[in-house]
Amino acid sequence: xxxxxxxxxxxxAVAAAPGALRIIGGGTTDIGKPVTGQxxxxxxxxxxxxxxxxxxxxxxxxxxxxxxxxxxxxxxNQRLAFEPMDYRRLLGTSGEPTIGGVVAANISGPRRxxxxxxxxxxxxxxxxxxxxxxxxxxxxxxxxVTGYDLVKLMAGSWGTLGVLSEVAFKVLPRTDVTASVxxxxxxxxxxxRAMSMALGSPFEVSGAAHDPAxxxxxxxxxxxxxxxxxxxxxxxxxxxxxxxxxxxxxxDAVAARWSGVRDAAAFADRxxxxxxxxxxxxxxxxxxxxxxxDAVLYDWGGGLIWVLVAxxxxxxxxxxxxxxxxxxxxxxxxxxxxxxxxxxEPAPLAAISAGLRAKFDPRGILNPGLMG
Amino acid sequence: xxxxxxxxAVLSKKSRLVARLQEVLPSEAVIxxxxxxxxxECDALTAYKCPPLVAVLPSSTQEVSAVLRICHEEGVPVVPxxxxxxxxxxxxxxADSVILGVAKMNAVLExxxxxxxxxxxxxxxxxxxxGAVEENDFFYAPDPSSQLACAIAGNIAMNSGGAHCLKxxxxxxxxxxxxxxxxxxxxxxxxGAHLDSGGLDLLGVICGSEGQLGVxxxxxxxxxxxxxxxxxxxxGYDSSEVAGQVVSDIIKAGVLPVAIEFMDRPCIRATEAFAxxxxxxxxxxxxxxxxxxxxxxxxxxxxxxxxxxxxxxVELREAKDANEAARIWLGxxxxxxxxxxxxxxxxxxxxxxxxxxxxxxxxxGEMSAExxxxxANVFHAxxxxxxxxxLFDANKxxxxxxxxxxxxxxxxxxxxxxxxxxxxxxxxxxxRDLMLDQYGLDDLxxxxxxxxxxxxxxxxxxxxVFPLKVSAGRRDFAA
Numbered sequence: 001x002x003x004x005x006x007x008x009x010x011x012x013a014v015a016a017a018p019g020a021l022r023i024i025g026g027g028t029t030d031i032g033k034p035v036t037g038q039x040x041x042x043x044x045x046x047x048x049x050x051x052x053x054x055x056x057x058x059x060x061x062x063x064x065x066x067x068x069x070x071x072x073x074x075x076x077n078q079r080l081a082f083e084p085m086d087y088r089r090l091l092g093t094s095g096e097p098t099i100g101g102v103v104a105a106n107i108s109g110p111r112r113x114x115x116x117x118x119x120x121x122x123x124x125x126x127x128x129x130x131x132x133x134x135x136x137x138x139x140x141x142x143x144x145v146t147g148y149d150l151v152k153l154m155a156g157s158w159g160t161l162g163v164l165s166e167v168a169f170k171v172l173p174r175t176d177v178t179a180s181v182x183x184x185x186x187x188x189x190x191x192x193r194a195m196s197m198a199l200g201s202p203f204e205v206s207g208a209a210h211d212p213a214x215x216x217x218x219x220x221x222x223x224x225x226x227x228x229x230x231x232x233x234x235x236x237x238x239x240x241x242x243x244x245x246x247x248x249x250x251x252d253a254v255a256a257r258w259s260g261v262r263d264a265a266a267f268a269d270r271x272x273x274x275x276x277x278x279x280x281x282x283x284x285x286x287x288x289x290x291x292x293x294d295a296v297l298y299d300w301g302g303g304l305i306w307v308l309v310a311x312x313x314x315x316x317x318x319x320x321x322x323x324x325x326x327x328x329x330x331x332x333x334x335x336x337x338x339x340x341x342x343x344x345e346p347a348p349l350a351a352i353s354a355g356l357r358a359k360f361d362p363r364g365i366l367n368p369g370l371m372g
Numbered sequence: 373x374x375x376x377x378x379x380x381a382v383l384s385k386k387s388r389l390v391a392r393l394q395e396v397l398p399s400e401a402v403i404x405x406x407x408x409x410x411x412x413e414c415d416a417l418t419a420y421k422c423p424p425l426v427a428v429l430p431s432s433t434q435e436v437s438a439v440l441r442i443c444h445e446e447g448v449p450v451v452p453x454x455x456x457x458x459x460x461x462x463x464x465x466x467a468d469s470v471i472l473g474v475a476k477m478n479a480v481l482e483x484x485x486x487x488x489x490x491x492x493x494x495x496x497x498x499x500x501x502x503g504a505v506e507e508n509d510f511f512y513a514p515d516p517s518s519q520l521a522c523a524i525a526g527n528i529a530m531n532s533g534g535a536h537c538l539k540x541x542x543x544x545x546x547x548x549x550x551x552x553x554x555x556x557x558x559x560x561x562x563x564g565a566h567l568d569s570g571g572l573d574l575l576g577v578i579c580g581s582e583g584q585l586g587v588x589x590x591x592x593x594x595x596x597x598x599x600x601x602x603x604x605x606x607x608g609y610d611s612s613e614v615a616g617q618v619v620s621d622i623i624k625a626g627v628l629p630v631a632i633e634f635m636d637r638p639c640i641r642a643t644e645a646f647a648x649x650x651x652x653x654x655x656x657x658x659x660x661x662x663x664x665x666x667x668x669x670x671x672x673x674x675x676x677x678x679x680x681x682x683x684x685x686v687e688l689r690e691a692k693d694a695n696e697a698a699r700i701w702l703g704x705x706x707x708x709x710x711x712x713x714x715x716x717x718x719x720x721x722x723x724x725x726x727x728x729x730x731x732x733x734x735x736x737g738e739m740s741a742e743x744x745x746x747x748a749n750v751f752h753a754x755x756x757x758x759x760x761x762x763l764f765d766a767n768k769x770x771x772x773x774x775x776x777x778x779x780x781x782x783x784x785x786x787x788x789x790x791x792x793x794x795x796x797x798x799x800x801x802x803x804r805d806l807m808l809d810q811y812g813l814d815d816l817x818x819x820x821x822x823x824x825x826x827x828x829x830x831x832x833x834x835x836x837v838f839p840l841k842v843s844a845g846r847r848d849f850a851a
Contacts, residue, residue: 054620152576325570
């Protein structure tokens with residue numbers, strides 16, 4: 001295992017690498033086509049390098065544990081608003097999730113539907129490309145259109161364009177009070193309709209999920225106490241047609257509920273493959289009907305669907321053509337080697353992506369093949 | 373401002389090019405008469421002008437594709453143009469280029485309130501996107517000052533911002549998908565009504581690429597439900613340091629206003645003379661706006677007013693009703709017009725960390741004295757996006773050059789304190805030659821490699837964004 005502790009050492013290690021590198025942050029997100037190659041850990045590049053609460057800005061080395069960043073932000077009553085999920089429960093991995101891993105996989109949680117994804121909160125990156133050159137893009141200010149936005153390109157590139165060494169984030173204030181509005185007994189179609197009405201209301205819903213086993217539909221509202229109470233009442237009024245509706249106020253119960261949604265915890269102890277599908281919300285129920293799944297969980301108002309199916313199932317073949325993308329998140333190495341983990345792209349886009357990889361990593365040594 | 377020498381081979385084939393373009397477009401959509409191409413000689417950076425070889429106004433994605441295919445085959449540079457409101461020269465032609473204007477393509481293609489998006493042709497203006505959905509109380513969030521005129525195509529090219537991005541983000545955070553025509557005429561769909569990318573985030577790098585990677589003809593945009601209400605407060609302070617501290621304290625207190633606007637004394641005085649909004653004559657004025665339900669507004673304003681009072685304001689004015697709210701915004705909204713009324717001005721948009729605000733304002737004041745040019749500051753303080761307006765006299769020889777030199781110094785200062793050259797206007801030609809002050813050669817090389825993939829012949833808007841000497845090898849190859 002190569003374990004650089006500075007960006008310079010990282011650059012030298014990549015430049016000197018004789019062949020493929022398997023890039024590791026905390027090792028908790030074992031997703032993608034299995035990569036063979038020498039392990040390169042960025043865990044040694046650790047530490048918050050700048051945090052200005054008054055400017056809502058936090059900069060950290062890529063190997064910094066996510067927990068360290070969340071604790072530092074919490075101490076200033078702030079947070080990473082995109083609510084990155086913790087993959088350890090679902091994937092059965094151990095280790096410490098790192099902020100670089102969050103960026104490389106563009107990991108977001110339920111609040112993504114309101115405030116955007118990890119990529120939307122990322123202000124700047126430093127990374128080492130496949131030639132061993134240290135590159136910076138973006139910065140640490142909230143508005144920056146100086147040159148191309150490689151920040152977005154790096155987010156969700158799974159280490160195939162470069163090895164992240166430092167990332168800068170926008171943080172946001174934490175909220176005082178959180179409550180859930182719960183609706184029992186809805187069909188998937190009615191649940192998506194209810195979530196769309198809530199998300200299309202002025203009542204600032206920060207989470208909208210539906211668990212068909214129950215069934216229970218969940219809406220989250222956050223903010224000042226009086227405002228949360230008011231919005232909970234208004235949502236109950238708006239969704240009066242939906243029947244059995246109640247408000248959950250107990251802070252522990254609310255927190256447990258939404259971390260469970262965030263981490264797809266209901267699937268953690270159940271055998272089978274787990275897929276993650278991003279669709280136009282109103283398309284969701286029809287797609288789910290074609291999945292013949294063992295279990296399903298809707299998040300993002302129906303725009304994100306977690307699907308549990310028997311091991312080795314080619315879910316894309318079952319669904320057929322649809323608008324969006326499906327990712328095989330949990331499966332055996334054999335299944336991940338046999339089925340495309342990431343949604344195959346139309347030929348012109350695949351050519352652009354291949355072209356970009358060839359430019360950033362001309363020797364093809366950075367997590368080669370991971371994204372297919 | 374240096375521009376590349378026009379390619380003589382391209383200039384010499386004008387008649388053949390016009391004939392070929394007329395085969396794929398109606399004749400009135402191919403503008404080639406020298407008196408008429410002059411209408412496209414500049415954008416809102418009016419100090420620089422150059423009529424294009426030809427201007428075309430296609431009406432569909434298919435026509436855009438046909439035009440680009442021809443230009444690609446003929447090796448002719450293409451400069452995409454939205455509404456021509458760029459302050460950075462993003463749509464400035466070269467004499468050997470075809471201007472491709474998308475203004476005729478302004479239709480709403482699909483409106484979907486359940487899934488909260490709208491799909492439009494990109495010649496549609498920013499404000500008319502909101503106009504298409506506001507009867508149902510929805511809106512499109514990015515709101516650049518030029519929103520009445522600017523096109524979505526240009527917003528995507530420059531990743532435009534606005535006054536409300538502290539809460540709602542900029543264009544890239546509100547863009548779900550595009551139809552992109554590549555330089556060789558190929559039409560590709562990227563993204564759609566779903567969230568995030570299943571592979572590399574190509575949408576993310578296309579947004580803000582200043583028309584250098586392809587021509588975006590259609591866009592899927594996120595729309596949001598309007599908040600129940602909004603209310604501003606106005607506060608005046610004796611020093612910009614204190615005002616900067618108020619901004620920082622508000623943000624740290626856990627409230628997230630939708631807008632925090634800052635004006636300094638020269639700007640306050642100019643707008644008072646022009647708009648008579650009744651602003652106090654003080655060193656620094658803040659307008660802070662919050663939104664939500666009445667209960668939410670009251671709670672947020674309670675926190676904000678407490679902070680404001682703690683710093684001894686010379687004036688603190690709440691809006692009791694819509695009329696008073698409009699009066700608070702009156703001077704701010706008239707600021708640019710007021711400055712234009714007294715002088716020519718150059719508007720910069722460097723961004724700085726909010727914590728550097730007092731230092732940067734002090735240095736700008738010193739530079740103003742050194743150069744002998746007045747500067748007024750009006751900007752989005754919550755996100756550090758400065759808008760220093762340098763006043764000059766366009767009729768006085770040498771004044772524009774002096775103003776540009778001072779502007780460059782201010783932008784270098786923004787970079788020096790940890791900020792950037794441009795927060796929302798784009799690089800264009802205006803800041804092109806300052807790019808090496810922010811980025812190293814390797815950093816620019818990485819960006820140019822993206823263009824190599826999308827536009828290997830470097831025909832799309834080639835003389836922008838990158839310093840000419842840095843992109844020379846690639847552009848010469850194209851010629």
